[in-house]
Each structure stands twice: as C-alpha cells, then as structure tokens.
Amino acid sequence: MKTLRGGITAPLGFLAGGVAAGIKKRGLPDLALVVSERPGPIAGLFTRNQLPAAPVLLDRRHLRYRRGRAVIVNSGNANACTGSRGLADAEEMARLVARGLHARPRTVFVGSTGVIGQPLPMSRIRRGLPTLLQRLRRSGGRDAARAIMTTDRRIKEVAVQDRIAGHLVTVGGMAKGAGMIHPDMATMLAYLSTDAAIAQPALQQSLRHAVNRSFNCISVDGDTSTNDTVLCLANGMAGNPTLRAGSPGFAAFRRLLDYACHSLAMQVCRDGEGVTKVVQVLVVGARSSAHARRAATVVATSCLVKTALFGEDGNWGRIMAAIGRAGIGLNPKRIGLSFDGVPIVKGGTGLGPAAERRLAQIVRRREFTITVNLGQGRARAQLWTTDLSYDYVRINASYRS
C-alpha cells in the first residue's frame, strides 16, 4: 500500500473543482464538484440525527438507485431546518449539475455544510455552477477539498494505492469537519473515490466497515450534526475483475478504504476546533463491547477531562469520575488507568507521587493514549478525543458573526 498526492482525483477518471459562489462571506471558495467520467456504484452512510438536512434526505433517496456520477457540495450554509423549500433547493442543485454533465439527476449527490436554518442563496449557486463545470480537472481534488471547508483550518485529503489482482487500484478522498464532531457520525462530510471495479453491496459493506473504525470513533465536542454524510463512488476504471464480498482482492480493497477513512478521521480530529491535543481513549477489560464503548464515550466527552487535557493537568480523578457515571456496573477495586503504558491507578487508587511525576510528562505530549482497564471481562473499545480550549469557545461563541 502506498500513499499518493491528488486526494479525491487521484483515482483514474475523477475530475473536481471548486469556486467562490458567494455563499460564504469574503469571497472564500464555497462550491465544490467531484465528477467521475463514468457512472458507477456508490455507497453512502448518513447522520442518525432525527432532523436530517435537505441534502441528506435527497441523497438517501438517490442512493436507492445505487449509481453515482457526481457530488456537488456547498459550504457556508447547511440547508437544514429549511423545510420543503430546502428540499426543492437540494433537488435543483442536483438537476443543474445533471444537466451540465448530461447525466441523470438521481446519479448526482448533494452535500451542504454551514449555518443551520437559513435558506440557500440559490441565485448565487446558479450563477457559480457554469464556472465550476468549466474548472473541472484531473488535478482539482485540492480545490474541491478547499471549497467544502467551514471552520476547518487545514485541507483534508488522502489518496492511497495498492495492486489488486494485478491492477493498480486507488482510493482517494476529502473531508471537512472541525466542530460538531461525535460518533454516529462524526459530524462531517467525507467523500471517497475509487477506480476499483466493485459491486455496490461490497462497496457499501466496505464503507460501513471503514466508517465504524474511523469516523465513528472520534469525538471533538459530543455534538452530531444534521448533515453528516460519507459517500464513496467507484467507477471501475482500474480494470480489475469486479470485487465482491469474499472475492480475491476484496480484503486488500477494504484495507485501502480503511486506511483512507482512518486518515481523514485523524485529520478531522487534529484540526478540531481549538484542538491542541488528540488523545486515544482505550477501554479494555469490559464485560461487553457496549459497556466498553459507553465508558470510552463518557471519558471522551467529559468537559472536565477535556479541559484538563488542554491544561496538561494529569487530573486522573476526573477520568475516574467520568467512568463512574457511565451507567455500567463497576468494581472500584479492579479499575486500572495508564497513560501511554505507564500505570497511574491500580485497584482503583492512585499509585502515588512517582507515578504522578511520570504522568506530568506524558500529558505534555501532543498525542497519547489513556487506557482504562475495567477488570471485568475481555471486551474493549477505542475512541479518539481532543482537548477543550479557549479557542473552541472563541470559535463557537462567534460562529455566525
């Protein structure tokens, strides 16, 4: 497996571009388009938020036909809580792109991200689209990735390649997300492309596998959005024999997609709003996976744990207090905590000044792992969380102004 440049346009047959259509203030790029030269199978996963945005409603409907050709995404406006007008606007976006590409509207998918509750400025999108269609190019992945950013400080791209059944197969991708990041589904948009020939059910299964181990394992602020979407479009141009679940090369393809999703998820975490640290929370020794997941989530979302991480304060008592309210049965005398492998708590109590001194060093690292051993069983779960800083508050207190 080898990483490449090129992001979402690294696989064969993908074009992309981005323009400033005037949805965002100050002339920043805010409209992105990704197109495959050929239609192909598409897989998707969406937010479980009960108030999904209009583009999510539209994409779910289009995904029933399982074929994709293009994805149009605007930033600066989420087109959420916009009622029937919002849905009509999303439909129009798909229709306009389909017309420009001579494609069927149902093969065009739509994404929106930004402020909730305001109608899309459709006249600006209509004006921007012709330019965007003209700017589509083989090296346009970066422009598209830039145009889907909101509070993101960094462009998030990935491309990775491997030989499958004698053919070079590439997976590319881009993502946006910095706030409203939490499992199910890590509150963001991520788009993946591949030139693999693959049956749609195998693609959907691979995507679910990759997302469960990546985007569904990161938490910045515990909030999930109305717009979370992950799509993966495959055009078959690598020429490999069509992959199906269990066929030769399927595992290799899954590794590519897993890698791409994990890389994008970590980029989202590291670029989280105000984030100075990314910390892995690993819970082991749980009675069940659900218990492990629950304990990891409570630790990963505790404001007190996250502010202590920001302050580089090895206040492990806050982790204990968080585990204690996870709503799972505990035996205090069996609980252990370690930081990057250094034991800090054993049998539910602290290991004293020497351990605290080592802890004080570890919490200064930019990335480290907190391992919680519940001492009850063999199940485990891991999440990545971030610290909670002044900048998180600054960014979110003034998001709309």
Add this chain to the structure above:
Amino acid sequence: MKTLRGGITAPLGFLAGGVAAGIKKRGLPDLALVVSERPGPIAGLFTRNQLPAAPVLLDRRHLRYRRGRAVIVNSGNANACTGSRGLADAEEMARLVARGLHARPRTVFVGSTGVIGQPLPMSRIRRGLPTLLQRLRRSGGRDAARAIMTTDRRIKEVAVQDRIAGHLVTVGGMAKGAGMIHPDMATMLAYLSTDAAIAQPALQQSLRHAVNRSFNCISVDGDTSTNDTVLCLANGMAGNPTLRAGSPGFAAFRRLLDYACHSLAMQVCRDGEGVTKVVQVLVVGARSSAHARRAATVVATSCLVKTALFGEDGNWGRIMAAIGRAGIGLNPKRIGLSFDGVPIVKGGTGLGPAAERRLAQIVRRREFTITVNLGQGRARAQLWTTDLSYDYVRINASYRS
C-alpha cells in the same frame, strides 16, 4: 413563607463554624461543622456515580440508623479513589467529632469535596478539629458555608420560615458546587437543617421531592461527581406536632424544603464555573416525560448550544441539531422553538429576519427561557443550564495547579 438570614443555623438549636485546617493552600477555610443541640431524624440522597467517594460510603451506612447530630465537611480534597485508607479516614473524622460532642459516631455525617485521588491530610484535620469545636456558634452558618467552597465564588445559603400548626418552623441550608454540575445529582454538597418535628420517612420523602425539582434539574457541565450529597437534619425544636406524610402541615413543610433546595440550586447554577448566563430549557409537547427529559438534557449539555449562549448568538439551529440527536422519534414539521415566549421556529423552520432580530435582543439577557415544543404529546420537562465560557476552560484547565 418568609426568607431569613442565618443560613443553616437559622433554625432553632443549630450551631456551626468553619476553620482553615491547612487542607487547602493559602490558609483558606476548609473544614466546616454543623451540629444540632439534639439528635434527630436525618434524610439523605447521594450521587449515583458508581465510584462513590469514601464519605458517601460512610454516610450511606450511617443513614441506615436514620438519626443525625452533626455534619463535618472538608473542602480541598474529595477523599475519592482513595481505597480502604480513604474509608478509614472518613470513619476517623466522624469518630473525632463524635468524641468532641459526646455523641454516637453513627450520628455524625462526613462530606468531602475537592481533588480526587489524593489521601486526606488527616494530621491537619486532627489539629484543626478542636478549634472548630470551640468556634461552634448560633451565627456560624456563614462560616460553615464559606469553608465548604472550592471553585465557588459566592457563599450559598438559604433560610426560610413559615407557621405550621401554630408553630414557627424554619428550614436553613448551605451548598457548594460550581463545576461537575449535572442532574443525578447536580454534583455538589448541600446540607439542610430544620427545627421541624418530623418523622424520618416523611423527611426523606420531602427531601427526594425537593431534590428532584431542584438539584436534579441543573446542569453546568454534564459531569456528575463521586461526592454528591444532600442531607437534611431535623431536630424537632420548633415544637410542632410531629409531621408525617399527609398530616396537616406536611404540605407547608414541603414547600419550605422545596423553596430552600430550589434557591440553593439556582445559586449553584448562577455561580457555575465561568457562567455568565442561566437559561431554562423547557421541553413541552413530548410523548413521555422520559422523552421530554432526554431532549432537555441534550440541549442543556450541548457544547455548541452553550458556547452560542456565551457568545449571545441566537444560533437556534444548534438547538434543533441537539434535539435531533436526542434519540427520540421526531416529526420535524411539528417542532416549534421560542425564546422567552417569542416564536423563532414553527413547523421545523425559522420564522425569518424579524424573528431573528427579536431573538438577538433576548439572547443578551442574563436569564431567559428556551421553550422547545415537540408537538407530539403533553409531557414536559425543564432543566436549567448555563453558558460555556473562556472562564470555564481557564478554571478547569488549571484546577490543580
């Protein structure tokens, strides 16, 4: 009903005091004692955290005998995650006080609040106790209330009085709590006193009623602690006929206790770490109380909602997004939002620029109400939440240093 000065020593027969025993740095008061001249029935409620601190374990055991005489509380150290040594220390605190008062150890209750995971400096507590016993006085409520503070900026006291069956009955109280505030149980210590003559079961029932409507309805940061405790000690010195559930005067007594708990809970909220606003989240039109409570909790604990409150940004989309992830079935077209009675969202969509302008005024208020109407039924729930500010991060990033 009339409010008084005097806090926890306002009822007849209560003495209190506070000293600086050296548990906290910089010579701040950190040891408080409240004593009734006579033992009497005591009621208590404790954290549901599965890793309760040593004093909680001790108090639960003492509460089985249902009689109380005194409460000793230290701040600066939570005596949590301290194993068997922690329990022995809590037992010694009760024993030392009992010896000083010629009381039974099981009538002495212990509270601790502060850093988790460090052993109590028992030698300092032993040295401080004789002075504390000497300083007990009728007007010592304020000294005790000061000595239980940690990051609190303000002393939290209440006293309220009414005539019950021809006798003046008084309820007094004190509380500490500014961080780790969340329902079940609002992560704090609260101690109440009354001179009412009341049977223990009636006292326990009244306390549960009052706590469910006060301390269990406030959230500052979503974290519940290992030490939450509410105790109410009654000494019967008002001379009223003994109150029992349903007896004349019982409802009047409950009103006193409800008032005292609500007042202390609101003081805790207003003094929450870094708090600049206290906002009531009222969910109506839910299918069940559990649904209403769940929706209110998700809104009240969302970092994005809370930072928007701090920024005085009427970003109602974040409230919608929070409701959407509450895990309850929703019909987007029936959801309404109003702020202090002004409709902002109807049928799931925003009401436009005029409503937004009125909203911009309301979010500048120090206290206001957000009403969420789910449009599904008749159940409701309310919580009080606070904003999330730079100061919350500052206080919690450096708590131990």
